[in-house]
Amino acid sequence: MTASEHPGAGKQPLPAGFLKNPVHLLAFGFGSGAARVAPGTWGSLAAIPVWLLFFWLPPWAYWVVVAFAFVVGIWLCGRTADDLGVHDHGGIVWDEFVGMWIALGLLQPAFGLTGVIFAFVLFRLFDVVKPWPISWFDRHMPGGLGIMFDDVVAGFMALGVYYLATLWLPAGWL
Numbered sequence: 683m684t685a686s687e688h689p690g691a692g693k694q695p696l697p698a699g700f701l702k703n704p705v706h707l708l709a710f711g712f713g714s715g716a717a718r719v720a721p722g723t724w725g726s727l728a729a730i731p732v733w734l735l736f737f738w739l740p741p742w743a744y745w746v747v748v749a750f751a752f753v754v755g756i757w758l759c760g761r762t763a764d765d766l767g768v769h770d771h772g773g774i775v776w777d778e779f780v781g782m783w784i785a786l787g788l789l790q791p792a793f794g795l796t797g798v799i800f801a802f803v804l805f806r807l808f809d810v811v812k813p814w815p816i817s818w819f820d821r822h823m824p825g826g827l828g829i830m831f832d833d834v835v836a837g838f839m840a841l842g843v844y845y846l847a848t849l850w851l852p853a854g855w856l
Contacts, residue, residue, distance in 0.1 A: 696766075701716065709758040709775075710774065710775060711729070711776060711778065714728035715774060722775060725776075725779065726775075726779075726802060726806055728775070729778060729783060730782065730802070732779065733782065733783055747783075748783045748784060751776075752830060755780055756825075756826040756827050759826040760825045760829065761826070762774055769824075774829060776830075777829050777830045777833035780833060780837065781809060781833035782837065784834060785805040785837045785840035785844065786801045796855065796856055800856055801840060801841075801844055805836060809833060809836040812836075816835045816839070820832040844856070
């Protein structure tokens with residue numbers, strides 16, 4: 683179940699000192715997931731400055747970083763969800779970080795603000811609306827893998843639409 687299926691998931695106060703634990707701090711996107719309103723959106727935005735630290739890598743290295751973040755995220759998100767007692771607490775946004783990095787995958791090494799905004803909007807659209815198959819993964823995959831996987835699929839769907847847009851739009855628009 684998602685945070686949206688748990689009334690108040692992500693709205694309840696965190697235990698005192700919760701974000702002092704490095705596992706929880708990462709799962710909460712360096713604190714961005716602690717936002718009371720739209721934590722997934724804030725987490726997706728917070729992923730962009732972190733992305734700037736590695737977007738310039740050669741494509742093979744970029745995707746190794748993203749794959750590593752995904753694998754680590756399975757554990758981070760699962761552990762944090764277990765500690766909170768909520769399967770997919772709205773504040774757990776490491777999955778948004780990885781999904782955004784996937785959606786931004788075509789922007790490296792060519793960087794453009796319009797492209798970043800477009801990738802962000804596409805990712806948030808897929809993550810919020812959850813069209814099939816995202817909705818299926820969101821409902822049927824348990825634990826940390828389930829928390830991560832629907833956002834990974836949303837990231838790849840955003841990446842696919844981004845790629846198609848680069849084929850249709852005039853050069854330099856994205």
